[in-house]
Amino acid sequence: MARFIDDLRRTHYCGQLRATDIGREVVLFGWVAHRRDFGGCVFIDLRDREGIAQVVFDTDYVAGEVERIPALLLRGEAFQEEAVVAGAHALAEEVRREWVIGVRGVVVHRGEKNKNPKLATGEIEVRVAEAVVFNRAETPPFAIEDDIATDEEVRLRHRYVDLRRGSMQRTLRLRHRLNQATRSFLSEAGAIELETPILCKYTPGGARNFLVPSRLSPGKFYALAESPQLFKQLFMVAGFDKYFQIVKCFRDEDLRLDRQPEFTQIDIEMSFIAQDDIFRLLESLMFRLFQETGIADLPALFPSGRFPQLEFAESMRRFGNDKPDLRFGLELVELTELAILHEGGGLPLAQEIVAKFANGTYRRDVPAEIVKAFVIPASAGFARPQLEAFEQGLREIKGCKGLARAKVAADGSWTQSPLSKHVSDAFRLAINEATGAKENDVICFQFGDPDVVNAALSKLRLDVAKKMGLIPQSGHGGEWRFLWVVNPPMFERTDEGGWVAAHHAFTRPADECVPLLETDPARVNCYRYDLVLNGFEIGGGSIRLHDPEVQERVFRVLGIGAVEAREKFGFLLDALRSGAPPHGGIAIGMDRLAMLATGAPTLREVIPFPKTNQGVDLMSQAPVIVDRAQLDELKVASTVPREG
């Protein structure tokens, strides 16, 4: 039987020791964080998941009164023997960073002069009588400290070492608390935690699926679930009434700082509820999560207990996207109607657009091209090179040709702008008034396709706010602007002039829009909602269509016939006809929520083993090429030429 672990069991975590433990004999296990060697006396900072304790190897030390570990007391073992202490000291001379060791010793006061206020355990230290080395670790590629400058690539390659750092430990333990609080809250709310398949049937449309070949059904494939969407609706049909799950989802799409190929959702579905019931439940859930993790006092920030709601159309108009960051103002200004009123106001780009409204090519209620502006305030104090850098940033947006700028002079005239020569005085003054632009403000214009105009200006709005310091480059900056974005359009135009569901075909159209299904699909909105926090979409959901009659009308708009509907959605349609209650739900991106809550700059910081932008795990090297024999067994052939 080994002396340590079997015989000498751990009595405390290093980080737990306090002055109240003085005089107690303890056994600690941990990693060597630092060693300070003074020859006769060696200090080691011993680290475990709870923190750091200083342990001292001192050949001269003689123990006073010691409160012995009962088993050792019973056996009549002496606290220290000279040879054992000398052995421990020799061991301490040899120890290196990140070695895993165990010590037996006594907790003593450090003495007033030697206290370390930076450590939670700084009042005490452990005088070591006996020690063991469990693992002579290789020198780590980077320091195991909270703040390191090391490139993320290196950290991911050695993730098991990176995760040893206190900041990573705290982040992942926060995720544990989020999980725990989610489970207890939703259970208390009457929801039942149910599991759904990961290996699913492939469904066309939406995100790309990862495919898994079936060995038992040669030539056939499963798809990894991109979400439990269908199954959670079936739970409602089955009468479970309220469901939740903390579930992994898989999407084979290109990655971003807030997108991983596999990610975790808090998935919820409820029956016999209205949209507002979902909102209230989620608001309470967020309150609870932020309270139990100690991240923010949301009741103080939202005294009504409710998050604000914003119409989708208003969000697009004022902010240019459907996930506005409300931590700052700088709203966009819609100028299309003004341009029509002024017949283009002398600006060629505006005149072209206005002409199409005039000749009836474009509808004013759903315009195909628009004119919009954004004002960079004079107070930002940006010089021309900075303004050009913003313009350069917009070149990332496909279809954006550039940025028309005009600097406003004291008399309201425009300078430093190609527009100033063309614009009529009346239009210029009207724009100054509409935008509220004052002396030295810079008005930025976009003309054309609303998607491009809004993408460009919403990016500009964010770029400017970050450069002005209105929001930090990343992180929450201590602000928590939750927001519901509601009532978006049900359909989008396809390139061929037809319609596709903007979200999915089973979203319920808003009651007052149902008559428009046949007459004007562009104006049909639906019971779809996104929860937004500080400019990130952290969740979304909808009230589902439970009425087969309306469902068929929606399919007709989408040009989906009975045969095709059956082929695509077969069992769901059957299920919805088998007694479907009115129902709806939502899914919250747990990783994004954790990222925002911790102020982490990327999703990778809150995922233990994340993938790179190319979907590669730098530690395991997944994905990898497999043997020909493995492919043969699956009856799968690769079209990629094999190396060698």
Next chain:
RNA sequence: GGGGUGGUAGUUAAGUCGGUUAUAACGCCGGCCUGUCACGCCGGAGGCCGCGGGUUCGAGUCCCGUCCACCCCGCCA
């Protein structure tokens, strides 16, 4: 698929107009040290300058290609 930034010692970075043996800090190794806690002092080792090609008397530096990482667009209902 497209645009951008980067890649030099274990780590983070410097490296001028193309020119001698590629620097520094931290880390690492050896030695000394009984009150340190970013210990200190003395000494030392450590390089496929991402990879491949080209220009040149000469390339970390210039050119072409390529790989990897990151940010963004498309994409992600």
